């Protein structure tokens with residue numbers, strides 16, 4: 001049995017649901033359709049196919065450039081594509097500076113609420129001022145063009161400010177999700193070779209304080225690159241500060257060096273903007289590299305098309321800025337469009353499952369964009385929680401991160417959207433930078449399908465040897481043409497970039513997404529799941545190798561293999577199989593879980609740990625995870641002819 005067939009096996013339940021939902025067309029209301037930014041999807045798509053470069057150039061003209069491009073797309077060194085070649089720009093010029101000369105100067109850019117209920121707001125003017133001041137602070141620490149700055153925080157405004165300040169200087173941010181722990185952070189600092197780390201004393205999550213500074217200290221010690229640590233005071237609990245290395249954010253921002261008068265650096269369009277680490281098939285996380293020019297065009301254009309943001313809207317993307325969704329659609333996309341974004345620090349169900357609905361009513365939010373796992377989690381608490389709140393401000397809903405099951409889609413549509421709000425199911429990846437397959441609010445939706453590719457994006461479902469699959473035939477999801485928001489490389493590992501994404505269909509120049517999908521009779525796409533060793537837990541992307549490495553760093557564990565098994569709320573959860581070292585006492589499951597939590601973070605903790613005497617391996621020594629999976633799910637093991645006996 002091949003890896004593909006394995007996925008088919010696991011996803012039987014999803015398949016049955018898809019078959020039902022395939023014929024269920026849900027149209028947005030006439031009012032939403034006629035007022036949408038894109039009213040004729042087919043025409044725009046056709047236009048983008050006929051003249052791809054002219055099409056993207058037209059979109060790029062909506063932004064400011066210090067100097068226009070000489071060439072829209074340079075394919076001469078493919079797959080190292082370049083966009084808007086010769087142009088000079090800085091994403092901060094588009095996200096902040098240009099708004100200061102318009103009516104948006106005093107418009108709210110960011111409304112924030114902390115988990116304990118404290119609130120802060122920033123106008124475009126105020127945000128730009130904080131960003132400039134922090135850029136001055138970073139510069140005083142010697143940060144210059146191309147230097148990497150690692151940012152490790154909870155969902156607080158300083159995270160956004162630190163990202164933008166780094167970009168303003170032409171330095172490169174590497175945000176590490178605040179839910180990650182020591183080893184994960186240390187690995188990322190080391191790979192990026194960051195001299196500066198921006199963190200916080202802690203963060204609030206479900207009523208508890210997450211001890212970010214302590215984790216940061218341990219990671220800094222392990223990685224050995226960091227010279228300066230800037231610490232935001234969020235919780236006020238006592239933390240150790242190392243003299244000469246650690247500085248409080250608020251102290252620095254009150255010094256005369258924190259000048260709001262600092263110019264935004266003028267950069268080449270292909271100048272690196274950020275690295276974001278994500279999991280791949282093997283080994284350590286990859287540093288996905290994005291650049292200023294193409295990325296800004298892609299995120300701003302797609303956000304406008306899909307979420308149809310109007311000047312008066314209040315938009316809430318409930319993701320974490322530490323993931324690509326937050327980078328593109330909390331920070332850069334909305335700010336470039338001059339929108340008002342809302343950000344919330346805590347969890348959806350703390351202290352009660354009313355928290356999100358209360359926030360929507362309190363701030364009169366118009367758009368909510370979240371992940372299927374959050375929807376399924378809130379669904380469990382029943383309809384009475386949202387029904388107590390006035391959700392009439394909502395106009396559009398969105399989802400991202402994993403396939404949404406039609407049942408959760410319908411609940412989201414009926415209970416939260418009150419049948420009035422269309423759901424934008426957006427398929428994309430850290431690597432793609434922005435939305436790739438998603439509806440615009442003027443097309444018919446199908447519950448559980450991200451619908452069709454956006455204009456300018458050419459995707460297909462193909463067989464292993466590159467033939468287009470027929471309707472309803474499962475295959476590999478590929479992107480057939482370059483797009484402006486595409487990753488430029490894997491940081492410090494260009495070979496891996498070529499190998500991982502471009503080698504499978506080398507002659508054709510197609511990008512391999514790593515997902516399997518199918519197209520239905522209407523050309524709607526249904527993403528099935530990953531075809532590699534990536535597990536999506538509650539929408540978070542984890543590589544089996546990373547979790548296994550955290551497990552074997554436990555003193556009692558000699559070898560480990562992890563698999564994803566289906567879960568009603570989280571999509572998948574991790575099941576770990578571990579071989580003990582000879583002569584050690586069997587640790588408790590809780591002890592191993594605590595170890596993984598400390599090394600990797602809570603999201604990587606297996607929900608089940610089984611100690612086994614051996615693992616199924618091929619004769620060449622590769623662990624056969626599909627056999628473990630089949631055993632865990634009580635399914636047939638399939639072809640085990642390569643199994644070592």
Ligand code: PRX
Pocket residue numbers: 278324325399400401402403404425426427428429430431450513514515527529530536539540541
């Ligand atoms: O498997 C697909 C799934 O998430 C993967 C990308 O993960 P990441 O880089 O963490 O980015 C997540 C946020 C953009 C994809 O390869 N995925 C993402 N969105 C969807 C999805 N699967 C189905 N439907 C989606 N809307």
